[in-house]
Amino acid sequence: MADVKFHDIGEGMNEGEITTYFVKIGDEVAVDQPLVELQTDKMVAEIPSPAAGKITAIHFKKGEVVTVGTALIEIDDGTGKVSDETPSAPKKKKAAQQKRTKPDQNKDKLVSSSYNRILAAPYTRKVARDHDIDIEEIKGTGPGGRVTEEDVHNAIEGGTESVSRTVKEPETDTIPYTGIRKQIGDNLTKSITTIPHVTHFDEVDLTDLLEFRRQLKQEGESVSVVAFFLKAVTIALKEHRIFNAHLDEENNVIRLSKSCHIGLATNTDKGLLVPVLRDVDQKNIRQINMEMKELTQQALDGKLNAGDMKDGTFTISNVGPIGGTGATPIINQQQTAIMALHKTKKTPVVLENDEIAVRQMMNMSLSFDHRVADGVASVEFTNRFIELLEKPNKMLLELV
Structure with missing residues (x-):
C-alpha cells in the first residue's frame, strides 16, 4: 500500500485547500499520474502518484484544508506493505518505478482513458477554473494533447475549435472605457x-x-x-x-x-x-x-x-x-x-x-x-x- 501525502512544496506554505481530485476510488493509476490539486496562499500544486496501482481510499473532500504531511489518498500497489512515498523520493527509486512501468505503455494509455485525464499545468487549470471553463471540454493543442494557457483563453473568448462547451456570458449593457x-x-x-x-x-x-x-x-x-x-x-x-x-x-x-x-x-x-x-x-x-x-x-x-x-x-x-x-x-x-x-x-x-x-x-x-x-x-x-x-x-x- 502507498499513502499519497501533501508534501512540502516550499514557499513557506504549511497548508492548502483541496481544489480538485483527478481520480476516484477504484481507479487504476500509473506512476507520476496527477491525483489531486491543492491551492496554497501562493500557488496551485498537483500531487502525482508515487506508485502504480488502484485507488482504495480518499481521506478528504474537495474544499477541505489540509496541512503538510497529511495522507490524502491510499493506493494498493500490490506490495502488501504500507509506503508513504512522495514525489521527493530518491531519483534512483523513482527511475526504477518508471522502468517497471515503461514496457507496458499501452496499459498506461488505458488507465488514462478510464478517467478522461486532461494534461494541463496547474496555472492553466486555475485560469480555466477562475473563468468557469470546464477544462475537460477543451481540445488541447500542446504536446500529447496538453491543454495550454492559450487554449483556455481561446475557450474564454468563445473559440468553437478550442472548446465544445463553454459557459454562456450573461447579457449586459456596456459603456466604452475610452x-x-x-x-x-x-x-x-x-x-x-x-x-x-x-x-x-x-x-x-x-x-x-x-x-x-x-x-x-x-x-x-x-x-x-x-x-x-x-x-x-x-x-x-x-x-x-x-x-x-x-x-x-x-x-x-x-x-x-x-x-x-x-x-x-x-x-x-x-x-x-x-x-x-x-x-x-x-x-x-x-x-x-x-x-x-x-x-x-x-x-x-x-x-x-x-x-x-x-x-x-x-x-x-x-x-x-x-x-x-x-x-x-x-x-x-x-x-x-x-x-x-x-x-x-x-x-x-x-x-x-x-x-x-x-x-x-x-x-x-x-x-x-x-x-x-x-x-x-x-x-x-x-x-x-x-x-x-x-x-x-x-x-x-x-x-x-
Missing part, C-alpha cells in the same frame, strides 16, 4: 499607486461667511461661496508653500510654485474634468467668482482645450451641493495635495461660553503626499484655511 473616462482612470491609477496618500479631516463653521454672503447679495453682489473658498486657500498656500509644490523625483528636489493655479474638479457628462483657474492669488473675490463660473461652464459645455487643464498647482473638489460627509480624494499628478469640501448642514455646536447654538458646519478633507509634507504641516495649513472662512473679516486684510 477617451476621457480611460484617461481619468489611468491618471488616478498612477497617482494612487505611486503617491503615499494621507487624508486629514476637519470641519469649518461657515455661519458668519454665509451671513456675509447674504448681506452682499442684498446689496446686489451675488458671489458664490466657492469664490471665498478659493481665495482662502490661496492665502493659506502662500503661507504654507509646501502644499503648492510638486516632487521632482528625477532631480531629488521639491519645487515650490510661485503661482497659485487652482484646479476646479468639475463633474460633467463626460467624466470628472479639472479646469485650472490661473493666478488666483493675484485676483480679488469678484474676479475669482466671474472667471470660475466661466471656466466651469466651458467644462460643462465641452469647450475646454488641453491648455485649460494644464499646470495646476493645487486642486479643490467641491462636492457639497451633491452631498456626502467625507471622502479621501486622490491627488492629481504633479501636485502635492487636493482638498474636498463636503455638505454644509445645520449642527448644534458648543460655543466657547458653553452655550449650545445651531451653526452651519461643513466637513472638509485634505489628501496630501506624505513624501512632501507631514501631518503637522497639514493641520497648520487647514487651520489657517478654516480661520479665514470662519472670520471673513480677516480675509479682507489679505485681499488684492
Whole structure:
C-alpha cells in the first residue's frame, strides 16, 4: 500500500485547500499520474502518484484544508506493505518505478482513458477554473494533447475549435472605457499607486461667511461661496508653500510654485474634468467668482482645450451641493495635495461660553503626499484655511 501525502512544496506554505481530485476510488493509476490539486496562499500544486496501482481510499473532500504531511489518498500497489512515498523520493527509486512501468505503455494509455485525464499545468487549470471553463471540454493543442494557457483563453473568448462547451456570458449593457473616462482612470491609477496618500479631516463653521454672503447679495453682489473658498486657500498656500509644490523625483528636489493655479474638479457628462483657474492669488473675490463660473461652464459645455487643464498647482473638489460627509480624494499628478469640501448642514455646536447654538458646519478633507509634507504641516495649513472662512473679516486684510 502507498499513502499519497501533501508534501512540502516550499514557499513557506504549511497548508492548502483541496481544489480538485483527478481520480476516484477504484481507479487504476500509473506512476507520476496527477491525483489531486491543492491551492496554497501562493500557488496551485498537483500531487502525482508515487506508485502504480488502484485507488482504495480518499481521506478528504474537495474544499477541505489540509496541512503538510497529511495522507490524502491510499493506493494498493500490490506490495502488501504500507509506503508513504512522495514525489521527493530518491531519483534512483523513482527511475526504477518508471522502468517497471515503461514496457507496458499501452496499459498506461488505458488507465488514462478510464478517467478522461486532461494534461494541463496547474496555472492553466486555475485560469480555466477562475473563468468557469470546464477544462475537460477543451481540445488541447500542446504536446500529447496538453491543454495550454492559450487554449483556455481561446475557450474564454468563445473559440468553437478550442472548446465544445463553454459557459454562456450573461447579457449586459456596456459603456466604452475610452477617451476621457480611460484617461481619468489611468491618471488616478498612477497617482494612487505611486503617491503615499494621507487624508486629514476637519470641519469649518461657515455661519458668519454665509451671513456675509447674504448681506452682499442684498446689496446686489451675488458671489458664490466657492469664490471665498478659493481665495482662502490661496492665502493659506502662500503661507504654507509646501502644499503648492510638486516632487521632482528625477532631480531629488521639491519645487515650490510661485503661482497659485487652482484646479476646479468639475463633474460633467463626460467624466470628472479639472479646469485650472490661473493666478488666483493675484485676483480679488469678484474676479475669482466671474472667471470660475466661466471656466466651469466651458467644462460643462465641452469647450475646454488641453491648455485649460494644464499646470495646476493645487486642486479643490467641491462636492457639497451633491452631498456626502467625507471622502479621501486622490491627488492629481504633479501636485502635492487636493482638498474636498463636503455638505454644509445645520449642527448644534458648543460655543466657547458653553452655550449650545445651531451653526452651519461643513466637513472638509485634505489628501496630501506624505513624501512632501507631514501631518503637522497639514493641520497648520487647514487651520489657517478654516480661520479665514470662519472670520471673513480677516480675509479682507489679505485681499488684492
